Amino acid sequence: xxxxxxxxxxxxxxxxxxxxxxxxxxxxxxxxxxxxxxxxxxxxxxxxxxxxxxxxxxxxxxxxxxxxxxxxxxxxxxxxxxx
Ligand SMILES: [Zn+2]
Numbered sequence: 001x002x003x004x005x006x007x008x009x010x011x012x013x014x015x016x017x018x019x020x021x022x023x024x025x026x027x028x029x030x031x032x033x034x035x036x037x038x039x040x041x042x043x044x045x046x047x048x049x050x051x052x053x054x055x056x057x058x059x060x061x062x063x064x065x066x067x068x069x070x071x072x073x074x075x076x077x078x079x080x081x082x083x
Pocket of ligand 1: 012013014015016017049050051052053054
């Protein structure tokens with residue numbers, strides 16, 4: 001069985017710049033991003049918006065996997081719900 005991910009787009013809440021395209025598994029809101037599931041990274045890898053330089057995430061390690069913990073309110077997503 002192939003794993004099912006949805007590809008969502010993550011944007012800066014402040015200036016609407018695309019930050020990541022991300023393969024999200026599971027349900028519910030976006031809380032963290034695993035680095036190995038980011039399919040398109042438009043940032044410099046510093047967890048800051050390349051346009052307005054707003055910080056939108058903090059580094060996080062979950063069972064030896066690197067992740068970014070999203071700072072709530074700093075980003076918005078598209079593609080979460082399939083209609
Ligand atoms: Zn921004």
